Amino acid sequence: NAGVTQTPKFQVLKTGQSMTLQCAQDMNHEYMSWYRQDPGMGLRLIHYSVGAGITDQGEVPNGYNVSRSTTEDFPLRLLSAAPSQTSVYFCASSSRYSATARDTIYFGEGSWLTVV
Amino acid sequence: TQLLEQSPQFLSIQEGENLTVYCNSSSVFSSLQWYRQEPGEGPVLLVTVVTGGEVKKLKRLTFQFGDARKDSSLHITAAQPGDTGLYLCAGEGSGTYKYIFGTGTRLKVLA
Numbered sequence: 001n002a003g004v005t006q007t008p009k010f011q012v013l014k015t016g017q018s019m020t021l022q023c024a025q026d027m028n029h030e031y032m033s034w035y036r037q038d039p040g041m042g043l044r045l046i047h048y049s050v051g052a053g054i055t056d057q058g059e060v061p062n063g064y065n066v067s068r069s070t071t072e073d074f075p076l077r078l079l080s081a082a083p084s085q086t087s088v089y090f091c092a093s094s095s096r097y098s099a100t101a102r103d104t105i106y107f108g109e110g111s112w113l114t115v116v
Numbered sequence: 117t118q119l120l121e122q123s124p125q126f127l128s129i130q131e132g133e134n135l136t137v138y139c140n141s142s143s144v145f146s147s148l149q150w151y152r153q154e155p156g157e158g159p160v161l162l163v164t165v166v167t168g169g170e171v172k173k174l175k176r177l178t179f180q181f182g183d184a185r186k187d188s189s190l191h192i193t194a195a196q197p198g199d200t201g202l203y204l205c206a207g208e209g210s211g212t213y214k215y216i217f218g219t220g221t222r223l224k225v226l227a
Contacts, residue, residue: 004158031213042122042204042220043159050213058214090158096213103147105206105215107158 003027006091006108013081013115021076021111023091029106031094032074033058034066036087037110043090049074081115088112119143120205120218128224129195137190137221139205146208148181148188149215153202162190195225 007022025032033048035058045058049068063085065077074093078085091108123138139148147166151159163172165181165188172179176199178191188205205218 033215035217040220040222043217045214045216048214056214059216092158094215103149103164103208104161105149105151105159107160110156110158 004091004093004106004108006089006111008111009109010112011114013078013113015081015083015115017081019078019081021078021089021091021113023074023076023108024072025074025091025093025106026072027093027095027106028071029093029095030071031096032068033092033105034064034074034076035090035092036060036085037090038087046076046089078113083115086113086115120207120216122203122205122218122221124221125219126222126224128226131196131225131227132194135192135195135223137192137203137223138187139189139207139218140187141207142186143207143209144185146185148185149206150179150188150190151204151206151217153204159202159204192223195223197225197227199223200225 004025030051034046035043037043044060046064047066049055052068052071055066089111092105094105120141149164150162153159163179168183168185170181176193180189203221206215208215
């Protein structure tokens with residue numbers, strides 16, 4: 001069972017560069033989201049999606065773009081990387097319709113991003 | 117803006133002690149969840165509470181949802197070193213699918 005798969009696991013960027021963090025889930029979940037976690041802190045919601053073609057902003061959306069062209073994939077784009085975006089990024093998915101794990105949020109393993 | 121504040125932020129206790137972690141908000145949530153996160157990994161769900169006043173037990177862990185569905189607590193009895201980790205509460209505004217996480221409580225249980 002793959003669950004939620006994120007790539008890359010580690011990335012170093014220079015200020016001003018752009019990149020895309022990939023996220024895929026194989027559980028047919030309608031809900032996907034991206035969070036960032038700074039050292040010793042909780043998670044802050046960047047963007048989320050309740051289905052293909054539908055996205056919305058979370059708590060800290062500035063500097064990030066998302067799209068949801070398929071149920072499975074939810075990439076996160078950093079438009080022009082800044083040192084303040086150095087963080088660990090988690091992709092997550094869940095389903096309101098799962099008989100066994102309704103609303104359980106499944107997380108990927110995280111992507112460690114450093115912007116220098 | 118919905119916020120979830122957890123207290124305490126850090127907690128270091130001896131094995132065998134009891135502890136309570138709190139998750140508070142001024143907003144009403146349709147459900148609250150508790151997660152535990154270990155270093156280098158994503159959070160893992162411990163429990164979901166959905167009814168005001170609900171109490172759920174998971175072995176030595178007891179979770180309670182406040183009557184007004186604005187707060188929750190996690191009580192651990194006879195803590196063990198394996199309980200060490202970052203505990204996070206998460207809430208969803210009614211029907212929004214927007215899951216907000218708390219600030220986290222970092223627990224260390226010393227043998």
